[in-house]
Amino acid sequence: MKTKLLFVFVLLIGQTIFSQRKSRADRFFETGDYINAALQYEEELNREGYRKDILEKISTSYYNAFQFQKAYRYLKILTSGKFYAKDKSYDNSYNFKMYQVLSALGKYEKAVEFLALYKKNKSEELNKESAIAVIEAFKLKDDDYTISPLKINSNASEFAAVKVDSTIYFSSDRNSNGFMDKSYKWTHRPFLDIYKVRVNEKNIPTTDIEKISGEINSKLHEGNFCFTKDGNTIYFSKSNSEKGKKKYDSIGNNSIFLYKSTKTDGIWKTPEKLPFNNTNYSVEHPSLSTDGKILYFSSNMPGGYGDFDIYRVLVNQDGTYDEPVNLGATINTANREQFPFISKDGHLFFSSNGHLGLGMMDLFVSERKNNVFKKPVNLGAPINSRYDDFSLTYYNETDGFFASNRKNKTDDDIYLFSQIGEIFLKEYKARFTVKDFASDSYIPDADIFVSNLENQLHEGKLDKQEFFTISLFPGKYDFTATAKGYKSKTKSIIVKEKENEVYVIYLDKEIVSVVEENGNNENNTSAPNKDIVTNKENLTGEKLRNTLLNDKVGPPVIEKNGKLYFDLPPIYFDYDKWNIRADSKKVLDEFALKLEKYKSVYIKISSHTDSRGTDSYNQVLSEKRAESTRNYLALVGYVNARRMKFEGFGESIPLIDCDTKNCSEEDHQINRRSEFEIIKY
Structure with a gap:
């Protein structure tokens, strides 16, 4: 993604005469050569020790160069209590960088801690538990898209794909303009140009890839672009220049401008700058x-909400433009919102690192209703990843492209997608019931209360009906149940994107102890005193063991080699994958209800792989599968994570020895398994 970051940050390539007092590392840093800057700052740290200014610049350099593990190493020192004990402060932006790099490394719990600190320093609040649940919901939700890499990808960066008829246009730094041309300092690669290629109905190239003709491409960067409906006008992002040379502001920054070019007889004319560009800030993307009357773009112009915001400007019939208008706080945050795309129906797709997501930049959609953009929805996996996901476009109702650097974390690839699910929020019927902890039977006359984070309350009574059914948007809710003779209880749930999903609370009975007054006898007609003692009915020891073995509701418990195991149907994983499959979610949902019933039972999740792949890879894969299973039970099934240990065993304990026999795919699937041992009760 380094190449497209040209259109993410203001370029820092001011060619001024540097003071002799500036170090070599500082000179690299100020020209945007973060790769060399980081190497030089490493030498300075070794020579001069961990100075705050060097730590700030080396962590920023590694962050901008997408070397997140190294960025984390120095950000951790910079933000640690020991380091700033004397200074007592550091820039709050480094808390946000910590949130970003930890998310990119998949350490979401730690990441959210820094996001909460970042927001606290801005006098804002973040519910950390809710944030983690939302992130996990992005990861574990049913896929709304299928994706595959596009055949035009190379070892360079490709992004910003747009399809017109049977031609795909895209941006890339794959070729230089000439032998003597300079490379872009940030990436050490050629400057970006716009390319095109004809493809068949499967988006496989049928011609050679070539640069777009005419005067569009130059020796500078040409990035994201869009066409009018007739294909005869192009709007595109380009380095601000005059007569082929960069133009700078007063402090040496080269901003990004929006340009427009029209086509006559198949030839693109000399591009013209749009009138709302400004040397002091960037206007891009x-x-x-569809009707050509509104142009959306991203800019860091003054008066916004923070870094880059998304704007709109009216395009008048005479070719003039109104004043740009910020899309407001529903869309924009204090951080970056970029790469807008307006669908045929007027919905806004964009990338952001300011809304809660899975990693660096995530893709979101805001539904347009009654000419108003609604609260953005994260598109979830597999569109989003821990890294940068951006520049999404549709070319028909369900298919399109987006770009991501998930493959190698630096260079970008274009992915083809097909939308297979519902991406906008809609209500689903959810069924709520209340059951007796000991008997597993539902409790008549139980009262049910369901509320969301905005304190919107739904309440009902079971009466003679086993379920209380209401329609809810997917999301996090508090489910409370009360009943006469039982201890009331509240638990958090996530309402899923499924019709008629059942959500259960198990209640414990209250124990009533009758204590007679002193001197009371059979001739005493006064009513005895009653002390109500509320205790949780906890089965323990041999009684609980026998209860577990004899309970036929839900997954049974079996004994093997003196140990107790929950006998679940297989939790299958696809080859080389660790995400929870749809068929396994149903199994784990039922298992979560069983664990909810027996709260004093602790388990160990053991995950195993088949023998294909290296030992070390299979070990890591099995650990991810075990952790993924634990996370699903904890964050979707709401089982206390402290009750669950997990461990991966790789291929070390196969049920079928495939080293001595030629195993079938079924044999390999049997070895790819998870086991659920009861380790404490």
């Missing part, structure tokens, strides 16, 4: 409404 154009997207045009």
Whole structure:
């Protein structure tokens, strides 16, 4: 993604005469050569020790160079209590960088801690538990898209794909303009140009890839772009220049401008700058409404909400433009919102690192209703990853492209997607019931209360009906149940994107102890005193063991080699994958209810792989599968994570020895398994 970051940050390539007092590392840093800057700052740290200014610059350099593990190493020192004990402060932006790099490394719990600190320092609040649950919901939700890499990808960066008829246009740094041309300092690669290639109905190239003709491409960067409906006008992002040379502001920054070019007789004319560009800030990432009357773009112009915001500007019939208008706080945050795309129906797709997501930049959609953009929805996996996901475009109702650097974390690839699910929020019927902890039977006359984070309350009574059914948007809710003779209880749930999903609370009975007054006898007609003692009915020891072995509701418990195991149907994983499959979610949902019933039972999740792949890879894969299973039970099934240990064993304990026989795919699937041992009760 380094190449497209040209259109993410203001370029820092001011060619001024540097003071002799500036170090070599500082000179690299100020010209945007973060790769060399980081190497030089390493030498300075070794020579001069861990100075705050060097730590700030080396962590920023590694962050901008997408070397997140190294960025984390120095950000951890910079933000640690020991380091700033004397200074007592550091820039709050480093808390946000910590949130970003930890998310990119998959350490979401730690990441959210720094996001909460970042927001606290801005006098904002974040519910950490809710944030983690939302992130995990992004990861574990049913896929709304299928994706595959596009055949035009190379070892360079490709992004910003747009399809017109049977031609795909895209941006890339794959070729230089000439032998003597300079490379971009940030990436050490050629500057970006716009390319095109004809493809068949499967988006496989049928011609050679070539640069777009005419005067569009130059020796500078040409990035994201869009066409009018007739294909005869192009709007595109380009380095601000005059006569082929960069133009700078007063402090040496080269901003990004929006340009427009029209085509005559198949030839693109000399591009012209749009009138709302300004040398002091960047205007980039154009997207045009279907009727051509509204141009959307991203800018860091003054008066926004923070870094880059998304704006709109009216395109008048005479070719003039109104004043740009910020899309407001529903869309924009204090951080970055970029790469807008307006669908045929007027919905806004964009990338952001300010809304809660899975990693660096995530893709979101805001539904347009009654000419108002609604609260953005994260598109979830597999569109989003721990890394940068951006520049999404549709070319028909269900298919399109987006770009991501998930493959190698630096260079970008274009992915083809097909939308297979519902991406906008809609209500689903959810069924709630209340059951007796000991008997597993539902409790008549139980009262049910369901509320969300905005304190919107739904309440009902079971009466003679086993379920209380209401329609809810997917999300996090508090489910409370009360009943006469039982201890009331509240638990958090996530309402899923499924019709008629059942959510259960198990209640414990209250124990009533009758204590007679002193001197009371059979001739005493006064009513005895009653002390109500509320205790949780906890089965323990041999009684609980026998109860577990004899309970036929839900997954049974079996005994093997003196140990107790929950006998679940297989939790299958696809080859080389660790995400929870749809068929396994149903099994784990039922298992979560069983664990909810027996709260004093602790388990160990053991995950195993088949023998294909290296030992070390299979070990890591099995650990991820075990952790993924634990996370699903904890964050979707709401089982206390402290009750569950997990461990991966790789291929070390196969049920079928495939080293001595030629195993079938079924044999390999049997070895790819998870086991659930009861380790404490």
